Amino acid sequence: MKTQWQILVVDDEQVMRDSLAGWLGEDGYTVETAASGREAIDAARRKDYAIYFIDLKMPGGIDGIETMMEIRRLHPDASIIIITAYATVDTAITAMKEGAQEYIVKPCNPEEISMLVNRIIKVKNLQRENTILRKKLTRQYRFGDIISKNARMQEIFTLASDVSSLRSTVLIQGESGTGKELIARAIHFSGDRAARPFVAVSCAALTESLLESELFGHEKGSFTGASTQRRGKFEMADGGTLFLDEIGDISPKLQVDLLRVLQERAFYRVGGSDEVRVDVRVIAASKVDLREAVQQGRFRDDLYYRLNVIEIDVPPLRNRREDVPLLAEHFLERLTPELRKEISGISEGALRLLMDYSWPGNVRELENSVERAMVTCRGHVLTEDDFAFLTRPGNGHAWTPPDVSLDEMEKLMIEATLDRKDGNVKEAAIALGIDRSTLYEKLKRYEIRR
Amino acid sequence: MMVLRVAPMGNLDEALLAAIVESLRHGYGVEVKRSAALGEPGFAWDGARGQYSAPLILRHLLDGVAAGSGKLLAVTEQDLYIPMLSFVYGQAQLGGQVAVVSIARLRTEHYGLPPDEELLRVRARKEALHEVGHLFGLVHCPDTSCAMALSTGIRQLDEKQPSLCAGCAVLAGEGRNAMRDGE
Numbered sequence: 001m002k003t004q005w006q007i008l009v010v011d012d013e014q015v016m017r018d019s020l021a022g023w024l025g026e027d028g029y030t031v032e033t034a035a036s037g038r039e040a041i042d043a044a045r046r047k048d049y050a051i052y053f054i055d056l057k058m059p060g061g062i063d064g065i066e067t068m069m070e071i072r073r074l075h076p077d078a079s080i081i082i083i084t085a086y087a088t089v090d091t092a093i094t095a096m097k098e099g100a101q102e103y104i105v106k107p108c109n110p111e112e113i114s115m116l117v118n119r120i121i122k123v124k125n126l127q128r129e130n131t132i133l134r135k136k137l138t139r140q141y142r143f144g145d146i147i148s149k150n151a152r153m154q155e156i157f158t159l160a161s162d163v164s165s166l167r168s169t170v171l172i173q174g175e176s177g178t179g180k181e182l183i184a185r186a187i188h189f190s191g192d193r194a195a196r197p198f199v200a201v202s203c204a205a206l207t208e209s210l211l212e213s214e215l216f217g218h219e220k221g222s223f224t225g226a227s228t229q230r231r232g233k234f235e236m237a238d239g240g241t242l243f244l245d246e247i248g249d250i251s252p253k254l255q256v257d258l259l260r261v262l263q264e265r266a267f268y269r270v271g272g273s274d275e276v277r278v279d280v281r282v283i284a285a286s287k288v289d290l291r292e293a294v295q296q297g298r299f300r301d302d303l304y305y306r307l308n309v310i311e312i313d314v315p316p317l318r319n320r321r322e323d324v325p326l327l328a329e330h331f332l333e334r335l336t337p338e339l340r341k342e343i344s345g346i347s348e349g350a351l352r353l354l355m356d357y358s359w360p361g362n363v364r365e366l367e368n369s370v371e372r373a374m375v376t377c378r379g380h381v382l383t384e385d386d387f388a389f390l391t392r393p394g395n396g397h398a399w400t401p402p403d404v405s406l407d408e409m410e411k412l413m414i415e416a417t418l419d420r421k422d423g424n425v426k427e428a429a430i431a432l433g434i435d436r437s438t439l440y441e442k443l444k445r446y447e448i449r450r
Numbered sequence: 451m452m453v454l455r456v457a458p459m460g461n462l463d464e465a466l467l468a469a470i471v472e473s474l475r476h477g478y479g480v481e482v483k484r485s486a487a488l489g490e491p492g493f494a495w496d497g498a499r500g501q502y503s504a505p506l507i508l509r510h511l512l513d514g515v516a517a518g519s520g521k522l523l524a525v526t527e528q529d530l531y532i533p534m535l536s537f538v539y540g541q542a543q544l545g546g547q548v549a550v551v552s553i554a555r556l557r558t559e560h561y562g563l564p565p566d567e568e569l570l571r572v573r574a575r576k577e578a579l580h581e582v583g584h585l586f587g588l589v590h591c592p593d594t595s596c597a598m599a600l601s602t603g604i605r606q607l608d609e610k611q612p613s614l615c616a617g618c619a620v621l622a623g624e625g626r627n628a629m630r631d632g633e
Contacts, residue, residue: 019505019532025544027600028589107536111602
């Protein structure tokens with residue numbers, strides 16, 4: 001509807017203001033007028049108009065160009081049309097250089113104004129639709145700060161929402177950069193503990209003794225350097241959530257201590273004799289497969305089962321490639337104000353490149369890549385060139401291991417090499433780095449015909 | 451009942467005026483009366499432009515009508531303009547009382563062609579419907595066949611029908627009722 005678009009007509013002559021406002025009003029637009037540059041700037045401070053018609057010459061105050069520049073500062077995306085009865089090349093160049101979208105000479109043909117306004121509004125409608133659509137998609141595929149339209153992730157969102165107000169421990173497993181902490185935060189902030197603390201600890205970052213003190217606190221004098229009593233993360237998270245990242249890295253001793261806390265909801269500070277009771281919901285995360293670690297004896301099975309009351313396995317980004325464009329657009333939108341760049345989108349070619357890449361660093365790597373591309377981008381759209389760093393050697397691009405067994409891989413390799421060597425077994429053996437008899441055995445084993 | 455008056459500014463062809471009156475009666479379902487001729491709009495002449503100012507004409511018409519006395523459509527032979535544009539076929543107060551239509555650029559002679567009275571009448575009916583539509587609060591219609599579509603040239607005007615589309619007809623009815631209630 002045109003009435004949603006407001007137009008400001010700025011001219012010191014009332015008859016000019018009224019006639020243009022009347023004409024545009026008949027066309028369905030909501031039109032306001034200003035009799036001077038100062039009035040126009042005041043109006044622009046109160047609202048952002050879709051189109052500004054500004055007369056070039058307005059005696060007795062600031063002129064059309066100065067008015068336009070000030071409005072541009074307030075609204076960088078403003079569509080400004082400079083009107084003048086005195087067309088000169090100099091003023092036209094100045095007006096366009098300072099940001100006028102169009103420069104028209106009055107009186108102008110009705111068709112000219114009509115087409116100009118329609119063109120501008122059409123673009124604004126498309127921009128608005130695009131923004132609404134993007135926001136809709138983001139809302140639809142969002143849980144907290146996590147965005148995904150992958151079916152498996154949607155299941156995780158549902159599960160995380162269901163357990164958000166429970167006290168049960170949650171174990172989140174997934175590769176680095178898949179958003180395990182974001183899921184933990186989303187669980188906390190969508191539950192009834194949202195108003196209480198969310199405390200995160202990286203178990204991999206500290207030595208055993210420091211981690212013990214970090215988690216449980218210490219009493220004054222309990223070890224060298226412990227000059228005061230210190231509350232640990234369990235106490236700081238009392239009533240809220242404690243997020244233990246890289247839980248697979250903790251020592252056997254700390255595994256025992258942690259198990260006791262989970263069972264009894266109480267612990268002792270390092271060097272302390274008083275029991276400290278806490279009400280903490282524990283969410284743990286691990287990039288290593290804890291089931292495997294238990295089987296290998298590196299992780300206690302009783303602690304594993306205590307942590308794994310609710311299990312969430314986060315798929316890597318390469319297994320949910322449909323999320324790549326959604327995430328890339330989200331990072332672009334989020335980083336745009338931060339980086340102060342006017343980048344409106346990502347080209348089709350760039351999106352294809354992003355979809356093909358294997359993303360060993362998962363979502364974190366995607367975010368960093370988008371940021372890097374934005375920093376170096378010289379245009380208004382991110383293109384393949386801006387992501388060229390992903391395709392350089394050593395960047396993990398271009399080859400993702402196929403989902404086949406080792407034997408199948410070997411068979412494929414042999415077949416490809418024989419094909420390349422036109423069936424010559426001697427040359428194929430040399431290329432594969434094995435002797436001929438070994439190759440003949442493999443040909444027989446895999447039933448490969450030459 | 452709301453009355454819409456049609457008044458020529460100077461001498462105009464009676465058959466043309468009758469066609470306009472009938473078109474408005476049929477198109478808007480209101481009582482339409484032919485009023486006595488108004489004077490030529492000499493007061494609106496702009497020598498520099500060689501045209502007549504539509505805003506000045508509207509102001510003049512408004513001075514001559516009492517509030518609540520219905521609506522007035524003036525018809526003139528003279529070429530009209532508004533300051534921003536090189537010409538207008540007519541102008542109206544949106545949701546107001548007065549409007550003016552010019553037949554200067556509706557004549558085929560304006561385009562170097564032989565006179566065509568029938569085509570002039572059809573064009574005049576369309577333009578009259580359009581400006582009176584604005585009096586009833588209608589804005590430009592995106593349907594290019596509707597009389598309320600914007601015409602920035604004679605070709606677009608000829609593409610229109612001398613009638614409102616279904617949507618504008620409904621809106622015109624609502625506008626008419628709202629204004630009747632306000633009288």
